[in-house]
Amino acid sequence: MPEKLTNEERAALIVLMLEDRDVPNVELGNDLTIRLSKPGRERLNKLGLLRSWKEKARIVHRITEEGISWCERDLAALGSPPNSAPLLRAYHAVLMHFVQLHQRLGDLAEVLRSGRDLESVIRAAYLALSVKPQDWVRLAKLRPKLNGAERDEVDAVLLEMVRTGTVHVAPDSNRKVLTEADHAAALRIGGEDNHLVAIEES
Incomplete structure (x- = not known):
């Protein structure tokens, strides 16, 4: 199992993996609607999953290779919501099949990021x-x-x-x-x- 993180920290890593670029903190919050607190940011940096720095008086983030690997493991270990309806469980099963297949092929992050136009x-x-x-x-x-x-x-x-x-x-x-x-x-x-x-x- 990957390192246990808060939902806020997990969401930030997943979104930053999909973006695959330097993302200003203000854009992360306003446009991508992910609020990453200072303690969360510092924790992810300390774990080596995220790299944050100051640029033109604003904080910028970029996920690391270790962070991408963490996201892949987290997605592969994702369980279906408790007491979920049959259709939701079926959708989850399809998602897990997709995630596990591309994790075995070694191209999960690349496939997920390729959807952006x-x-x-x-x-x-x-x-x-x-x-x-x-x-x-x-x-x-x-x-x-x-x-x-x-x-x-x-x-x-x-x-x-x-x-x-x-x-x-x-x-x-x-x-x-x-x-x-x-x-x-x-x-x-x-x-x-x-x-x-x-x-x-x-």
Whole structure:
């Protein structure tokens, strides 16, 4: 059995496993509706299941490999709720079959995380990097936060978001500050390299 944790701590780890990225504490509470108390955060960090740090005066979390392993064991050991109805027990049996199968295959966490669509991943990464709404963020900083998504896929989603008006891109006018990473990460539209992105709230 995995280390005994509170429901609050368990929920935080499961959600952070699914997100698979750096998640600001304010986003964890407001958008993902998981309230992780300071004692809970400190406990998870002490156990090596979570890594938390301060960034721009805000606390940011990321689950560790040990935390992902804990989640897999916790899911595999999950029992059906007491006195549950037959249909709920049947659903639980299907879920357990799925969890145990992919745990044996060694790809449970990967399969669970693959359900997120790429636009959501892009928006979440942008939110983590931006300081204020519709802030300009460098594509060179955004791309590494997209869980290894293929460049062509990312470009296609960004171009579609630009077309719908929810994303704005722009070149950096100060060419002297551009790095190799900026050039490599640029989104080319109409023969022009764009290095900055701003995303409107959905």
